[in-house]
Amino acid sequence: MTLAAATNENLAHLSNTLIYSAMAVYTLAFFAYITEWIFGSRSKIGRTAAALTGDTASKAQAPAVTVKKAGTTAVLERPKVVVRAAAGARDVPDGPGAHGGDEQGDLYGRIAISLTVLAFLIEFGGVFARALSVQRAPWGNMYEFNITFSTVAVGVYLTLLALRKNVRWLGLFLITTVLLDLGIAVTVLYTASDQLVPALHSYWLYIHVSTAILCGAVFYVGAVTTILYLFKDSYENKLANGGTPGTFATSFLERLPSSASLDKFSYRVNAAVFPLWTFTIIAGAIWAGDAWGRYWGWDPKETWAFITWVAYACYLHARATAGWKGRKAAYLALIAFACWLFNYYGVNIFVGGMHSYAGV
Amino acid sequence: MSKTTPPAAAERAEDQDVGAARSQLSTAPQEDAPGLPTLGVIGWARWFWRQLTSMRVALLLLLLLSLGAIPGSLIPQSGTDATKVADFQKNHTFLGPVYDKLGLFHVYSSVWFSAIYILLFISLIGCIVPRSWQFVGQLRGRPPGAPRRLTRLPAYTTWRTEAEPEQVREAALTLLKKRRFRAHLAGDAVAAEKGYLRETGNLAFHIALVVMLVAFAWGQLFKSEGNKLVVEGDGFSNTLTQYDDFKSGNLFTQDDLDPFSFNLDKFTGTYEPSGPNRGTPRTFQAAVDYSIGAYGKDKKTTIKVNEPLQVGDSKVYLTAHGYAPVITVRDGKGEVVFQDAVALLPLDSNVTSTGAIKVMDGYRNAKGQKEQLGFQAAFLPTYGGGTSVVSQFPALTNPVLNLEAYHGDLGVDAGIPQSVYQLDKTNLKGFKDSKGKQLRKNLRPGQTMQLPNGAGSVTFEKGIKEWANFQVTRQPGSGWALGGAFVAIFGLAGSLFIQRRRVWVRAARTADGVTVIEMAGLGRSESAKVPEELGDLAGILYDQAPGAPEPEDPSEDAPEGPSEGPSEGPSEEPSTPDSTSDSDVVPAEGAETK
Ligand code: HEM
Numbered sequence: 001m002t003l004a005a006a007t008n009e010n011l012a013h014l015s016n017t018l019i020y021s022a023m024a025v026y027t028l029a030f031f032a033y034i035t036e037w038i039f040g041s042r043s044k045i046g047r048t049a050a051a052l053t054g055d056t057a058s059k060a061q062a063p064a065v066t067v068k069k070a071g072t073t074a075v076l077e078r079p080k081v082v083v084r085a086a087a088g089a090r091d092v093p094d095g096p097g098a099h100g101g102d103e104q105g106d107l108y109g110r111i112a113i114s115l116t117v118l119a120f121l122i123e124f125g126g127v128f129a130r131a132l133s134v135q136r137a138p139w140g141n142m143y144e145f146n147i148t149f150s151t152v153a154v155g156v157y158l159t160l161l162a163l164r165k166n167v168r169w170l171g172l173f174l175i176t177t178v179l180l181d182l183g184i185a186v187t188v189l190y191t192a193s194d195q196l197v198p199a200l201h202s203y204w205l206y207i208h209v210s211t212a213i214l215c216g217a218v219f220y221v222g223a224v225t226t227i228l229y230l231f232k233d234s235y236e237n238k239l240a241n242g243g244t245p246g247t248f249a250t251s252f253l254e255r256l257p258s259s260a261s262l263d264k265f266s267y268r269v270n271a272a273v274f275p276l277w278t279f280t281i282i283a284g285a286i287w288a289g290d291a292w293g294r295y296w297g298w299d300p301k302e303t304w305a306f307i308t309w310v311a312y313a314c315y316l317h318a319r320a321t322a323g324w325k326g327r328k329a330a331y332l333a334l335i336a337f338a339c340w341l342f343n344y345y346g347v348n349i350f351v352g353g354m355h356s357y358a359g360v
Numbered sequence: 361m362s363k364t365t366p367p368a369a370a371e372r373a374e375d376q377d378v379g380a381a382r383s384q385l386s387t388a389p390q391e392d393a394p395g396l397p398t399l400g401v402i403g404w405a406r407w408f409w410r411q412l413t414s415m416r417v418a419l420l421l422l423l424l425l426s427l428g429a430i431p432g433s434l435i436p437q438s439g440t441d442a443t444k445v446a447d448f449q450k451n452h453t454f455l456g457p458v459y460d461k462l463g464l465f466h467v468y469s470s471v472w473f474s475a476i477y478i479l480l481f482i483s484l485i486g487c488i489v490p491r492s493w494q495f496v497g498q499l500r501g502r503p504p505g506a507p508r509r510l511t512r513l514p515a516y517t518t519w520r521t522e523a524e525p526e527q528v529r530e531a532a533l534t535l536l537k538k539r540r541f542r543a544h545l546a547g548d549a550v551a552a553e554k555g556y557l558r559e560t561g562n563l564a565f566h567i568a569l570v571v572m573l574v575a576f577a578w579g580q581l582f583k584s585e586g587n588k589l590v591v592e593g594d595g596f597s598n599t600l601t602q603y604d605d606f607k608s609g610n611l612f613t614q615d616d617l618d619p620f621s622f623n624l625d626k627f628t629g630t631y632e633p634s635g636p637n638r639g640t641p642r643t644f645q646a647a648v649d650y651s652i653g654a655y656g657k658d659k660k661t662t663i664k665v666n667e668p669l670q671v672g673d674s675k676v677y678l679t680a681h682g683y684a685p686v687i688t689v690r691d692g693k694g695e696v697v698f699q700d701a702v703a704l705l706p707l708d709s710n711v712t713s714t715g716a717i718k719v720m721d722g723y724r725n726a727k728g729q730k731e732q733l734g735f736q737a738a739f740l741p742t743y744g745g746g747t748s749v750v751s752q753f754p755a756l757t758n759p760v761l762n763l764e765a766y767h768g769d770l771g772v773d774a775g776i777p778q779s780v781y782q783l784d785k786t787n788l789k790g791f792k793d794s795k796g797k798q799l800r801k802n803l804r805p806g807q808t809m810q811l812p813n814g815a816g817s818v819t820f821e822k823g824i825k826e827w828a829n830f831q832v833t834r835q836p837g838s839g840w841a842l843g844g845a846f847v848a849i850f851g852l853a854g855s856l857f858i859q860r861r862r863v864w865v866r867a868a869r870t871a872d873g874v875t876v877i878e879m880a881g882l883g884r885s886e887s888a889k890v891p892e893e894l895g896d897l898a899g900i901l902y903d904q905a906p907g908a909p910e911p912e913d914p915s916e917d918a919p920e921g922p923s924e925g926p927s928e929g930p931s932e933e934p935s936t937p938d939s940t941s942d943s944d945v946v947p948a949e950g951a952e953t954k
Contacts, residue, residue: 080517290667303429314422
């Protein structure tokens with residue numbers, strides 16, 4: 001019995017050490033990302049401007065036609081598919097990413113990603129040790145939510161990278177907030193490891209909370225992209241209307257994907273997790289039905305989960321409604337994420353209710 | 361472009377062409393401008409209905425619903441915490457009445473909140489019905505024929521082949537059908553469509569929302585919820601009179617109660633024995649045997665905090681527990697006048713408990729007069745020694761019962777309901793000890809306190825019982841809500857992950873006797889998957905109809921226009937600029953600026 005307690009204590013210590021180490025490595029990664037952006041600013045790129053200031057009128061009329069090389073010796077290769085942007089959409093190419101094509105910048109970017117992978121593994125170890133020390137899933141209080149949340153967010157980012165999605169430009173923004181999140185976790189929210197009170201004991205805990213954390217991480221990625229979309233979109237608008245954006249904005253925004261790509265990416269991300277978020281709420285309701293005798297009771301946490309859900313449904317509807325596409329829908333996405341964030345922190349800290357756990 | 365046709369007109373004609381290809385690719389309602397109606401009452405009604413069922417209004421109502429749900433999470437609600445509401449009203453003399461008028465203390469049952477969701481509900485139904493009809497129509501109809509100029513579609517490819525056009529079309533039809541497209545031959549082209557599951561999913565999702573809403577409302581109307589405290593060894597049968605308290609929905613009737621009964625055999629609570637979380641509960645469980653119906657067989661089970669007992673529509677939850685010391689009271693002659701386990705109310709997490717023991721009849725005092733006895737009880741499952749009055753640990757490690765003895769009139773016969781945990785001391789007199797002070801004593805299990813002057817005795821028996829509080833809830837319709845929820849998730853996944861798209865394959869013979877194949881794809885929304893899939897299909901078809909050498913004269917390489925069908929119109933112009941003929945596969949976007 002005491003032996004077990006001692007190992008648990010050691011594991012808890014190990015977990016803390018790992019979390020601090022992860023923070024250190026994330027900090028290094030952060031500086032590497034910054035360096036990537038700085039080196040990247042040396043290169044001069046103006047892809048957006050070039051695309052937007054071209055003869056747009058003639059471009060809109062010209063039909064896309066495939067023409068193959070004439071001649072009897074023509075190679076009979078497979079037909080290529082020509083893709084044509086929808087009418088009215090700007091046809092702006094994606095930026096090259098933070099390094100802006102600069103070789104040294106690219107090198108630092110790769111270092112940053114390697115460091116991120118390393119930090120992720122360390123942080124994962126920290127979360128895992130925590131789980132072992134408390135002998136349950138590490139989701140019993142806000143501290144544990146925070147460390148799991150940032151691990152999952154970084155995991156989502158690395159998974160997207162591994163799938164060869166064009167998301168490398170997200171790195172700096174993600175790691176900045178991961179450091180913030182961990183900083184808050186270890187200073188304000190830290191709670192000594194402890195087991196759960198009976199009310200939290202249920203396998204629905206694992207289902208409900210793990211999907212909630214995953215949804216949050218993905219919604220977060222969607223929100224960051226949406227914000228960048230708004231910047232890039234106004235930048236493109238300004239260019240298209242003949243304005244000249246500031247040099248910093250130009251250098252920074254030119255390297256991001258086009259607003260259309262950012263918009264599409266954030267929509268995909270948000271739409272992809274929306275069913276999972278729906279499931280999370282339902283799993284929560286089932287759990288509440290078992291634990292408290294009613295599956296829905298308008299407890300603040302439930303209410304805000306519902307508000308978040310409706311807000312994201314609004315966003316999806318907005319995308320299907322004429323006149324709401326683009327920026328207006330983007331604002332809705334941000335409002336929806338703000339609701340999620342408020343539910344995650346605000347409700348625990350300001351409102352209370354049955355979802356307040358041991359130690360916040 | 362052409363000199364004979366103004367470009368804008370050509371553009372418009374082509375847009376119409378593509379518009380037809382795009383038609384009925386979804387069942388989303390058309391957005392029409394909110395122009396005002398002209399036609400009297402019916403016109404207004406139709407206008408109103410059209411507005412209500414439009415996407416714009418659905419969006420607005422959804423926004424309102426999320427906004428409307430906010431105050432309920434920030435202002436105390438009478439449904440969940442009535443005392444907080446009372447406190448709020450006491451502390452906010454101005455806001456209190458205003459909030460009350462606006463229904464802000466019961467947001468989720470307020471008129472305005474109901475109005476929002478009922479409107480949304482109507483809008484939802486008004487949206488689903490026509491969309492379902494439309495969808496059925498689309499399923500019975502066929503995908504629209506190929507637009508004249510496939511080049512204008514988002515994904516396009518073409519090549520020349522020596523195969524016969526009929527052969528190519530036949531091959532394309534077979535290929536598309538094998539890929540589970542709905543395909544048919546229309547003129548010189550094959551038209552195909554796939555991804556109907558998207559619409560099915562979307563409709564299923566919205567219908568499931570209606571089912572969930574109805575199930576929820578049904579549950580609210582017919583629900584019931586009651587509490588019953590049961591001491592170990594005692595039982596409960598599910599009739600209205602047995603409950604300590606009971607709430608029910610507006611349409612509930614007594615007959616709705618499921619017939620069952622149970623006995624509490626044993627309650628077990630365990631607690632963290634040491635460390636910083638000493639005393640934190642680890643398990644709570646109640647071993648019961650229960651039977652269903654009047655003559656049902658006895659079955660044994662345990663009820664835990666997260667694991668209710670389900671009988672029919674009813675669920676029996678374990679919600680609280682405490683101690684019930686067994687007390688024996690004797691009169692002056694030594695006759696037992698009271699013997700029972702007395703449930704005491706826990707005050708803190710270490711189960712410091714208070715309560716009252718009331719001997720209502722059967723007792724006569726030393727003078728032989730009828731009188732009532734009352735004892736104010738404080739119970740510590742773990743007594744810390746000395747003058748400590750709070751328990752140190754929730755389990756029974758060192759139990760002590762403190763009793764204060766009174767006699768006189770308990771006031772229970774006045775007909776005014778009275779708490780079982782408190783003594784009404786207005787007509788009671790305290791027994792005095794030898795020093796003339798209120799008689800009060802700490803008892804350990806098995807000890808007896810003598811009442812002065814031969815008034816009798818009170819014994820704290822060994823074998824302390826525990827009690828458990830059970831909440832019995834019945835919420836009919838929750839099965840429907842759950843079913844609806846799962847349909848909603850799958851419908852949503854189908855609606856969001858499946859792309860509805862169309863593919864056209866045109867094969868037509870050109871003047872030089874070679875067949876030109878054109879393929880184009882169109883998705884409901886822009887997606888990288890559409891060109892990918894088109895490339896895939898083209899690759900397969902290419903193997904069956906391999907490419908032929910390009911003609912020398914590029915002006916004849918006109919992939920436009922069908923060889924039959926309406927061939928008049930401005931868009932018939934071959935639009936391939938000669939200047940591009942020497943470039944490799946190039947979309948003509950950049951061609952004219954060269
Ligand atoms: C309780 C309220 C509602 C919720 C939570 C809700 C939720 C959703 C969601 C999440 C989607 C996204 C699926 C997708 O993009 O394909 C969607 C699509 C859709 N909703 Fe709703 N909806 C609600 C009410 C309504 C109402 C009242 C209407 C009718 C005006 C409606 C019409 C549609 C249509 C037409 C689509 C498909 C749009 C498309 O095909 O892109 N919905 N809804």
